[in-house]
Amino acid sequence: MPSLRLMQTTFIVLVGFAGVSQGLTLPLLAILLEQQGVSSIANGVNAAAMYIGVMLVSPFLERLLQRLGYRGAIILGLILLISTTVLIPLSSGLVVWFFLRLFMGSGDSLLHYNTQLWLTAIAPPEKRGRMLSIYGLAYGVGFSIGPLGINLLPLGLWVPFVLVSILYTSSFFLLSRLKNVFPEPMGQQQEGQNRFAYVFRYGWLALIPSFLYGYMESSLNGSFPIFGLRIGLSMETVSILLPSFVLGALILQMPLGAWSDKVGRKKIMMSCAVIGGIAFILFPLAQGSLWMMLMLLVIAGAVVGSFYSLGMAYAADILPSYMVPAVGVIVGVNFSAGSxxxxxxxxxxxxxxxxxxxxxxxxxxxxxxxxxxxxxxAAPHATRKKEEQAAQTQSI
Structure with missing residues (x-):
């Protein structure tokens, strides 16, 4: 059995590469379509294709995991991501890019769903927030680096996409060091749609952050480039402002995860939502100042940039462990819906x-x-969850 450190390192690198890919692809294609004269509405629909792919594959994620195992499902996702990334610069047009982004979203969903669940399954309860925050930190680092690839365009449209494909290809070596692991089979009483109703009924608050994070990420990376160009910002300035939200998230990603382990994830998320909400509402007033826009995006990113991982950790805290795979499916759907x-x-x-x-x-x-x-x-869940966590802590 691979060590916890080796597995965590592998997941961090994988999600970091995925962050680079998304951080580059979303704004780059939005800018290219804007320069081609495509309307903002059509541009937005095309950007949504990736998240439609996430939603389309979501109903099959659990079955694929049961059949292929964690590593097998991640490899399938990587194959989809590499093939679509290579094909994007070799094609053009709204329709072709729409379908390529559908498959890219499906591959990305396979990668994130399985790495998150695998990490959640192996993380000790008292360290879950910290470990998932490191996971989110890695994604944030990659996401902040991604938009810088826009500056490689003078070397050729294919250059940034080939670079991303090389990063993904190197992931196969990392995965080869891990033994494929299959999740615990679901009992008959755990199968069926009642699990999803159960999760919605008792854990609905923990599901909202994924929707909000998807909405914010897609807004900033799919719509912000159009916003920037329309208020007179240069493409280079947009590429500088874009990573500021994610860079802000890097500042507090780990501290928020550690604080949430001690103070409680609900309190942390509510406080961060208030601060982030105020920062976004003030942003339109700062359009005349580059530094003010930069500062507000950094503040917003610092407080709400870890919403996805905090929401997932909160769901794992308050719901029985056998419900976590269902949570992963719903979280993926919510993220794609927001996006x-x-x-x-x-x-x-x-x-x-x-x-x-x-x-x-x-x-x-x-x-x-x-x-x-x-x-x-709900009191029954809190009691059951405490018993599960106590038993897991004693076994570590």
């Missing part, structure tokens, strides 16, 4: 007033903070 809604809604908002997209993001975060006031963990 699909954002570019399409922003396409309309950009036509009305560019700053409205940030106001809406801020209001959504404030609404989440208010919803947290009314959420209470």
């Amino acid at each position: 699909i809604i954002a570019p399409n809604l922003n396409g309309v908002l950009l036509g009305v007033s560019p700053g409205l997209m940030f106001t809406v993001m801020g209001l959504l975060l404030l609404a989440f903070a208010i919803a947290g006031i009314f959420f209470r963990v």
Whole structure:
């Protein structure tokens, strides 16, 4: 059995590469389509294709995991990602890129779903927040580096995409060091749609952060380049501003994970939602100052950039362990739903007033903070979960 450190390192590198790919592909294609004269609405629909792919593959994730195992499912995702990344610069047009991004989203979902569940399964309960925050930190580092690949365009359209493909290909060596592991089989009483209803009923608050994170990520990387160009920013300035949200997340990613282990994830998420919501609402007022825009994006990223991992950790805290795979499916669907809604809604908002997209993001975060006031963990789950965590801690 590989050591916990080796497995965590492998997952960190994998998700870091995935971050580079998404951080580059989303804004790069948005800019290329904008330069071709494609409308903001059509551009948004094309950007949503990746997340439609995430949603389409979500119903099959659990079955693929049961059949292929963690490593096998991750390898399948890598194959889809490499093939679509290579084909993007060899083709052009809305329709072709739409379908390529569908497959890219499916591959990305396979990679993230299985690495997250594998890490959640091996993480000790008292270190879960910290370990998932490191996972999120790795994604953030990759995501912040990705947009810099826009500056490689003068060397050829194919250069940034080939670089990403090389990174993905090197992942096969890392995975070869891990033994394939299969999750615990589901009992008959655990199968069926009742598991998803159970998760929605008792863990609904923990599912919202994934939607919000998908909405914010897609807005900033799919719609922000269009916003920047329309208010007169250069492509180089956009490539500098884009990583600022993720760089902000890097500042507090690990501290927030550690604090959430001690203080409680719900309190941390609610506090961060308020601060992030205010930062986004103030952003339209800072359009005349590059430094103010940079500062507000850094603040917003610092407090809400770890929402996805914190929400996943919170769900694992309050729900039985055999429900976690179902949580992973719902979280993936919610993330893709937010990511699909954002570019399409922003396409309309950009036509009305560019700053409205940030106001809406801020209001959504404030609404989440208010919803947290009314959420209470059901006593049976809290008791059962404490017993599971105590037993797991004693076995470590």
